[in-house]
Amino acid sequence: MALLPLLFFPDPRLHTVAKPVLAVDQRIHTLVADMLETMYEAKGIGLAATQVDVHERLIVIDVSEQRDQAVVLINPNLVWTSSTTHLNEEGCLSVPGIYDGVERFDAVTVSALDDTGQSRVVQAEGLLAVCIQHEMDHLMGKVFVEYLSPLKRNRIKKKMLKAQREDAR
Numbered sequence: 001m002a003l004l005p006l007l008f009f010p011d012p013r014l015h016t017v018a019k020p021v022l023a024v025d026q027r028i029h030t031l032v033a034d035m036l037e038t039m040y041e042a043k044g045i046g047l048a049a050t051q052v053d054v055h056e057r058l059i060v061i062d063v064s065e066q067r068d069q070a071v072v073l074i075n076p077n078l079v080w081t082s083s084t085t086h087l088n089e090e091g092c093l094s095v096p097g098i099y100d101g102v103e104r105f106d107a108v109t110v111s112a113l114d115d116t117g118q119s120r121v122v123q124a125e126g127l128l129a130v131c132i133q134h135e136m137d138h139l140m141g142k143v144f145v146e147y148l149s150p151l152k153r154n155r156i157k158k159k160m161l162k163a164q165r166e167d168a169r
Contacts, residue, residue, distance in 0.1 A: 013050075016050060035058070044093045059136065076111070078109075108125075108129045109122070
């Protein structure tokens with residue numbers, strides 16, 4: 001297993017629309033293990049392959065307290081959403097230190113392949129539902145700050161660019 005480098009907003013590669021995973025093979029198994037290790041090390045609860053510059057439809061999530069209930073979704077498709085939504089305070093490993101409100105569905109159902117290539121259906125509510133929606137946005141090339149006002153988004157962009165310049169020194 002290896003830690004993978006994360007892309008940080010406003011990196012244009014975060015806006016790449018991911019392509020379907022064609023085969024759940026050893027390369028995907030290694031990628032899943034590396035993404036989980038990267039997510040856990042970064043203290044995140046979800047990570048999309050897009051965030052590690054792999055533009056395939058793969059996300060890993062673990063919202064459990066013990067950090068031992070990983071959910072792997074390959075080629076996920078949203079098949080149902082609740083009629084109700086609520087505003088959630090969200091953050092993102094690609095936008096460290098920034099948190100803001102995003103409107104999300106209260107519950108979702110997703111069909112996907114798991115890390116063995118088997119079809120599965122996940123019914124989620126609460127934090128898991130929010131995390132699935134957030135990570136699926138990444139696969140579509142969307143970062144959560146794009147739900148915010150242009151003013152907030154530009155402030156965040158300036159703050160992130162400044163932090164990246166300082167880190168490069």
